[in-house]
Amino acid sequence: MQWIEEADGVFRGGGVKGIALAGALQGFAEHETKPVRRWVNVAGASAGAIIACYLALDHTAAEMAALLEQTDCARFEDFPRGSKLLGAGNLVLNHGLARGDEFERWFDEVLDGASFERVKKEPEGGRERDWRLKLIAVDVTNRNLLVLPEDLARYKLPGKPALIDPDGFKIAGAARMSMSIPYFFEPVELDHHETGRSMIIDGGTLSNFPVWLFDVDPDVVGRPPARPTFGFTLEGGRGFAAGLKAARALVPWSLRFAFEIFHTATEAWDERFVSHSTRVRTLAVDADDVGTTEFELSPQKQQLLLANGRNAARKFLESFRLEDYMNTFHARPGG
Numbered sequence: 001m002q003w004i005e006e007a008d009g010v011f012r013g014g015g016v017k018g019i020a021l022a023g024a025l026q027g028f029a030e031h032e033t034k035p036v037r038r039w040v041n042v043a044g045a046s047a048g049a050i051i052a053c054y055l056a057l058d059h060t061a062a063e064m065a066a067l068l069e070q071t072d073c074a075r076f077e078d079f080p081r082g083s084k085l086l087g088a089g090n091l092v093l094n095h096g097l098a099r100g101d102e103f104e105r106w107f108d109e110v111l112d113g114a115s116f117e118r119v120k121k122e123p124e125g126g127r128e129r130d131w132r133l134k135l136i137a138v139d140v141t142n143r144n145l146l147v148l149p150e151d152l153a154r155y156k157l158p159g160k161p162a163l164i165d166p167d168g169f170k171i172a173g174a175a176r177m178s179m180s181i182p183y184f185f186e187p188v189e190l191d192h193h194e195t196g197r198s199m200i201i202d203g204g205t206l207s208n209f210p211v212w213l214f215d216v217d218p219d220v221v222g223r224p225p226a227r228p229t230f231g232f233t234l235e236g237g238r239g240f241a242a243g244l245k246a247a248r249a250l251v252p253w254s255l256r257f258a259f260e261i262f263h264t265a266t267e268a269w270d271e272r273f274v275s276h277s278t279r280v281r282t283l284a285v286d287a288d289d290v291g292t293t294e295f296e297l298s299p300q301k302q303q304l305l306l307a308n309g310r311n312a313a314r315k316f317l318e319s320f321r322l323e324d325y326m327n328t329f330h331a332r333p334g335g
Contacts, residue, residue: 001322001334004227006038008214009055012233013046013204015181015292019068019302020285021051021232023309025061027317028230030310034317040227041214045136045203048232049178050107053171056119056133057111067110069302073295078102095199096186100176103185108172116149116174117167131166134213136203137177140187142195146203147213148174155190155198163193178203184293209233211278215327225333228325230281237287280324283316285309 011021028036037060044052054064078099079087087097119133135148144151149166152174156163177188177200187199211231218224286308290301326332 001332003034003322004333005035006040007036007227008041008229009039009043009052010209010211010213010229010231011042011044011048011051012209012231013044013048013179013202014234014237014287015047015179016073016294016297017234017237017287017290017292017305018047018051019297020234020287020305020309020312021048022061022065022068023306024232024283024285024313025051025055025309026065026306027310027313029061031314031317034320036230041132041134041229043134043136043210043213044178045209046179046181049135049175049203051232052133052135053107053111053175056171057114065306069299069306071106073297075106076100076103077295090186091183094186095183096180097184098186100180100185100188103179104172104176107175108170111171114171115168116171119171120167129167133171135174135178136210137174137180137200138203138205139192139198140201140205141198142192146177146200147210148177154193156193158189158191158197160191164190177201181293209278211282212328215329216331217329218331219329224331225327228281228322228333229327230283231278233282233284234287235284237290237292280326283312285312 009025011018014021025039039055042052042055044050051064054067055061059067076098078101079097080090080099084097090099091097116131116133119131121130121132123129131149134150137146137148138144139146149169152164152166152169154163173188179185180187180201182201182205185202187201190198190200192198209231211229214229216223216225285305288301288304288308290297290305294301322333
């Protein structure tokens with residue numbers, strides 16, 4: 001099978017550890033014989049959503065890595081009045097140590113205020129409107145997995161009478177929902193059209209890694225996949241509670257322990273239930289000992305994560321054969 005230099009990508013979350021996935025993207029772009037330089041459809045949860053958004057707006061892997069290197073992630077710890085102590089109070093009152101507003105402002109500026117209109121697909125064969133970018137979040141009130149932007153059409157903004165128009169919704173706002181790490185960032189509140197006020201949190205809380213999201217059934221659409229989909233995930237690193245550092249003393253032991261139990265359970269689920277169609281197209285990057293919320297990451301650690309990503313991508317592509325690829329419908333690109 002002839003190699004093509006474009007693919008679809010699905011990116012798993014992991015907080016600050018997601019920097020390693022930017023390194024993996026660089027590794028894909030730089031490979032001598034199997035490069036991927038254009039990512040057509042992209043999806044992600046949590047930190048993976050941030051990467052997906054940036055790629056969807058036609059930025060390169062190198063630009064992504066440079067952006068993350070230049071960004072002071074500590075600014076996203078927007079505790080009330082900059083105080084971790086007040087953050088503990090905010091956790092009790094508003095369900096999160098940090099507000100999350102600073103991240104949304106920063107990312108909206110990075111994306112030049114883009115809405116989902118910018119990533120809408122051209123109409124095809126009478127199908128409903130669709131987008132090249134999909135972000136994963138969770139409605140914990142209604143116990144639903146959300147794929148944004150399409151599922152936004154079932155909600156209203158608080159205090160607004162009309163349902164949300166997904167095209168006009170800002171991408172940074174959807175990314176804010178997808179990266180709302182429970183207990184660390186305040187959940188985003190929306191009004192469900194049937195059930196009322198709902199709390200939206202990090203898509204990674206379901207250990208969600210939808211590498212199947214862009215798969216098509218050739219028997220239904222009458223054609224094989226146009227390109228492969230690659231999944232990017234993380235292994236190793238530390239969970240949320242480990243990344244709290246100085247704030248750990250302010251968070252009740254029971255809360256830290258509950259989160260670690262959940263984190264362990266979701267990781268174990270991923271390790272146990274991986275199909276062949278997921279494994280053959282998924283790249284795992286070592287996150288070393290970096291914590292999910294270790295926002296004050298040293299330049300040395302950043303470089304380590306980027307290098308781990310590039311090395312993992314090189315090893316993956318060296319052993320990857322397009323002939324072995326299949327999606328969840330057992331279909332291969334082009335035939």
